[in-house]
Amino acid sequence: MREDRAEMSEDEDRALDLGGGGPDASNKTESSGGSCGAGDSPSPFPDQVLDNVLEDVLRFLTSRRDRNAVSLVCKSWCMVEALTRSDLFIGNCYAVSPRRVVDRFRSVRSLLLKGKPRFADFNLVPPNWGSYFSPWVTAMAAAYPWLEKVYLKRMTVSDEDLGLLAHSFPGFKELVLVCCEGFGTSGLSVVASRCRQLRVLDLIEDEIMDDEVDWISCFPETGTCLESLIFDCVESLVNFIALERLVARSPSLRKLRLNRHVSIGQLHRLMVQAPQLTHLGTGSFSFSDLMVQGDQEPDLVSTFAASKSLICLSGFKDILPEYLPAIYPVCANLTSLNLSYANINAEQLKPVIYRCHKLQTFWVLDSVCDEGLQAVAATCKDLRELRVFPMEAREDIEGPVSEVGLLAISEGCRQLQSILYFCQRMTNAAVVAMSKNCPELVVFRLCIMGRHRPDHLTGEPMDEGFGAIIMNCKKLTRLAISGLLTDEAFSYIGTYGKLVRTLSVAFAGDSDMGLRYVLEGCPKLQKLEIRDSPFGDSALLSGLHHYYNMRFLWMSSCKLSPLGCKEIARRMPRLVVEVISYRDEETDDAVEVLYMYRSLEGPRNDAPKFVTIL
């Protein structure tokens, strides 16, 4: 789970300093960098003193917002800030080039880089669209030999990239890959064997090719610094004996998330080796077909009882529900529980959840039904984040969770900050109730899976419900809307959504006014993704004043024309306007996908044939 990767799922982003080109390399730069505190000339010049002091002070500034603000004060501050910034956040890999980054920032130790738009997760972006890590790792290999941490989200990473990374950064410590693809177990093996200081290897929701390389065996034989090893998304088998030995020689290991090929018996053996774990992904939580002769039925209950530090539990990928009670001993300490792969019903959930008084993050399948959610509401008074995933992602069925579950949660979990709720039917009343009961809501994502579905009791559109959320939840920054929605809903968002940074729209709205309300009314809007909604060129034009403030705009299957998009491109030179086509032939019909984003670099040179940059 990503609860501790605040940076990765954070909606926050301060605008990149668009005007900030790299400072010229000059004598001034060299000397102020070199004489930091050393004073090798008799009397330091006034500006050097300033810079030295500034450097020392700025080292304390870690927030990128603060640093961006500092860099705007004057040239001197901009330069010193650039020299001392060690953590780099790049929300869109195409907004700025590796060259420019490397020229400006000289002492980067940590890079966070995001690539594809989020709708790529749902197959709306054709393969080979872009977001390649290669140019970045190449540039950094030369410029930042002391690089320690790389976090990538929705990037295309190759085995060669991983090889270059492993060979270029001797002090490399943390690699976190989220929703990435393009590499396989051979790339992992190079990282494992070459990065001797590696503390964190987190593979989260990646697509990793099975090169049939035993990467687990590639870690240093003499002991590792590993603190976190997350590989629950790896589909291929791992060498269990090697894994067991790895865990045994990794005394600092605190986080371990296993993939679905690790059986419950194997889990038991690993837990015995590592009772100090704080975060555990349990693998399949089921038998494997093959078990070693002589294995007793694993005494899981004792093992869990011995894991006194466990606060975060996930996995359960093929769960045998009769083994779930084994986790009872740790429930009282759990702050995070992910059962979103566990096909269990309310009766199976209750004895677990009734013990989880401290739970703050809970991910679950809708197989637990409204009744299961009522049990959650009754016990988890400190719940901050809830995600309810559908077992059957279809539109035409009854569905096991509804407004009943949502209402119960709103009444029981008053501290709720973030919710993602998939359902088939919903009412305005329940959503309104949540808006009043949960004033701490920052993220509200409701997905009524039936398209254009109204309030199932009143037949009304869902405008009032979402309107209430935007009006009453004063801290709301992220919103995803669904169900039958008219322009009225957008009017609410434009009027009250002054803090909204991320908005997801699907199958909603009546006319251009809908989009206009949002573009004209939401000054903090950063990320706007829209699909299958009737918004056209004139709506698009109403946002010209704001597009440079945004990270991106995505509009697919709307009513845009090539002419309208060209007009935007003409009027906003710092915007890259991509038209993505699903079909082979060029057409003057409606634009299928518009993806546009601010950038210092102009059109990218790695765009595939199906992308037209206007």
Added chain:
Amino acid sequence: MEGTVTFESDLNLKATELRLGLPGTNESEKQTPPSVRSNKRALPDMNEESRSKNYSSVTEAAGHGDRETAPPSKAQVVGWPPIRSYRKNSFQPKKTEADADAEATGIYVKVSMDGAPFLRKVDLKVYKGYPELLKALENMFKFSIGEYSERDGYTRSEFVPTYEDKDGDWMLLGDVPWDMFISSCKKLRIMKGSEARGLGCGV
């Protein structure tokens, strides 16, 4: 920064100057700050209409492979609901309440064979009777079991299939009717040699 910077007397006021332009830029003639800094709505004529631009049309892919078409047909809806595909494929649809109790998830028991290093797991519900089960076991462990007779048990082979029942007793496979067997069997063991003799005489 200026190219030639003198340290001797110059306080380098330019570097510490506070001005409206962004510090990173060097051109002093830049008239309009980019609207990123302003929350005000920019008038259209501020948007550099007179700047000449390079329009790049379709750019060739730099050897990144052929595009694969992902055309959403009008009838289907690609990417809806917004669930990642590995979640969509994770589950079989749940049976209805009525079925759930009756069907359950199969009856899994462990099977071990003397001398073999690995255990196996079988779902007894899959088999209709003893012959099928025995055949499966033979295939699984690569041995031959011969025939079963009520009087003599398994005489033709040195392997004898046995099972542990609910009471903890070790029984010969085939002694009780199949339905009774699958409801009482806790685990299977294929014994070898003399150990098995004593079991040949029924319950």
